[in-house]
Amino acid sequence: MRWSAGVNLCLVLVLAPVTHAARASSFRPVVEVEEDVYTYEPANNGAGPMWCQGSTCLVRLDDVVCASGLETVPEAKPPNNCRWMLFQRSAQGWQKVGFDPAGRTREPCPLVGFPDGRLFLSVNPALQSDVGATSASARPEILQFAARGSGHVERTLLPAWLGSPKFTEHSYRSFAADGPNGEMILFQNVGYTHAEWAFFDRDGQWSAQGRLAWPWGADYVKPEPIRTCYPNVALRNRAVHFCGVSDIVEPNPEWRAFKKQLTGRDWDYDFRRLFYTWSPDITTGKFEPWVEIASREKTCGWIHPGDLWVAPNGDVHILWTERALDERLREKFFPDEKQSHALNYAVLRQGKIISQRTLLVADEGQSNARPGRGRFQITPDNRLLVFFYVSGSDTSGKPISENRLLEIRSDGSAGNAVRVPLKRPFTDFFTATIRAGSPPSNTLELLGTQQGSRATISFARLRLE
Numbered sequence: 001m002r003w004s005a006g007v008n009l010c011l012v013l014v015l016a017p018v019t020h021a022a023r024a025s026s027f028r029p030v031v032e033v034e035e036d037v038y039t040y041e042p043a044n045n046g047a048g049p050m051w052c053q054g055s056t057c058l059v060r061l062d063d064v065v066c067a068s069g070l071e072t073v074p075e076a077k078p079p080n081n082c083r084w085m086l087f088q089r090s091a092q093g094w095q096k097v098g099f100d101p102a103g104r105t106r107e108p109c110p111l112v113g114f115p116d117g118r119l120f121l122s123v124n125p126a127l128q129s130d131v132g133a134t135s136a137s138a139r140p141e142i143l144q145f146a147a148r149g150s151g152h153v154e155r156t157l158l159p160a161w162l163g164s165p166k167f168t169e170h171s172y173r174s175f176a177a178d179g180p181n182g183e184m185i186l187f188q189n190v191g192y193t194h195a196e197w198a199f200f201d202r203d204g205q206w207s208a209q210g211r212l213a214w215p216w217g218a219d220y221v222k223p224e225p226i227r228t229c230y231p232n233v234a235l236r237n238r239a240v241h242f243c244g245v246s247d248i249v250e251p252n253p254e255w256r257a258f259k260k261q262l263t264g265r266d267w268d269y270d271f272r273r274l275f276y277t278w279s280p281d282i283t284t285g286k287f288e289p290w291v292e293i294a295s296r297e298k299t300c301g302w303i304h305p306g307d308l309w310v311a312p313n314g315d316v317h318i319l320w321t322e323r324a325l326d327e328r329l330r331e332k333f334f335p336d337e338k339q340s341h342a343l344n345y346a347v348l349r350q351g352k353i354i355s356q357r358t359l360l361v362a363d364e365g366q367s368n369a370r371p372g373r374g375r376f377q378i379t380p381d382n383r384l385l386v387f388f389y390v391s392g393s394d395t396s397g398k399p400i401s402e403n404r405l406l407e408i409r410s411d412g413s414a415g416n417a418v419r420v421p422l423k424r425p426f427t428d429f430f431t432a433t434i435r436a437g438s439p440p441s442n443t444l445e446l447l448g449t450q451q452g453s454r455a456t457i458s459f460a461r462l463r464l465e
Contacts (some may be wrong), residue, residue: 033461045078055110056430058447065089076131084109097151104171112177113437119145122175151327159198160206163318178232179437221250229327246273272296300323316348339364343371368392424450
């Protein structure tokens with residue numbers, strides 16, 4: 001077991017009683033569908049169709065699958081040079097059933113849905129009509145559709161915020177739903193200080209709103225808020241869980257100066273501290289103190305959130321990827337450190353880490369099978385699976401590029417990973433996650449980019465036998 005630098009080593013490891021620790025994973029992934037959904041022209045605006053990584057652009061409601069997409073508007077200049085699209089899948093394949101006829105935006109538009117067939121799209125249209133504008137204020141909106149409908153916007157919801165926040169095209173927003181209870185929450189960043197949030201209840205009201213202030217970086221040379229981005233957000237019975245990564249301009253003056261010599265830029269962003277907070281009841285407007293789950297601060301490493309699941313007993317399961325160091329800086333600042341790439345997993349209970357382990361690691365000089373993006377899949381009987389990408393090479397030096405699937409057992413141990421027999425592996429992907437209102441399922445559905453497919457968004461459906 002590998003413990004992250006952000007974890008207190010005095011912590012006691014607590015696991016559930018062993019029930020089937022010796023059993024290998026009993027799931028066999030069978031590929032039922034593998035197809036392209038749409039192609040796009042890169043917008044060159046700093047975002048892209050997969051940019052809202054903590055949310056999802058794929059939702060299943062009963063037997064209907066819907067996806068949102070991003071289309072580049074040729075006559076518009078970055079950053080607001082895109083528009084949303086809406087797709088539905090039928091027996092005839094994917095059809096584009098809707099798109100924004102007038103608005104422009106920068107970022108992809110995440111989806112959530114409710115079991116009654118309501119589908120919601122989070123949009124952030126620029127308020128400036130000039131297609132040549134290089135920045136603009138924006139207005140968050142939620143567009144309501146019928147999942148089985150024709151793609152017509154049935155209703156436009158305007159979230160009720162605390163005061164009058166100044167939103168821009170850089171929303172860094174997160175959209176999550178409690179499907180069974182018919183409730184949803186939207187977070188949207190304002191500058192580098194905080195995120196505004198608005199809660200939509202089962203009665204159809206924006207009944208709570210507030211501000212989530214970022215963790216305070218008191219240990220930096222120049223103390224500052226630690227903007228926390230690309231979060232995985234879960235809403236369950238009005239409890240909200242939020243886990244994201246630091247995203248600020250390089251706070252280490254020596255490293256920032258050295259990076260400028262390499263890049264010529266005055267800025268370079270830090271993604272190396274993983275933070276978690278939660279609200280037991282979002283209607284109170286209160287969040288618990290931030291918890292640092294992992295850190296690669298000492299060696300200028302890299303961390304990215306993967307997924308989050310709230311189990312029936314309230315335990316919070318968190319998945320993330322981690323790289324030990326920035327190799328550009330190694331020779332000058334930490335020449336004796338070794339590189340590693342890891343897929344890590346932890347369980348929290350009431351804000352305390354009760355267990356943590358590495359699911360796959362590539363250590364320099366040893367294994368070179370490098371884990372990439374990972375997501376959870378929850379079955380109807382609450383079994384927890386991890387679907388992830390692996391690249392690099394095996395022990396014989398043969399190149400690897402594949403997706404794998406493993407089960408995390410009830411005792412916290414990991415089953416044997418099995419290769420998923422896709423024609424082309426998914427290197428980056430969304431899933432039809434319960435965090436967006438899709439139900440638990442023995443069918444795993446993916447939307448994302450496959451190896452070798454330039455500017456194409458694809459879909460796959462796997463039956464887990």
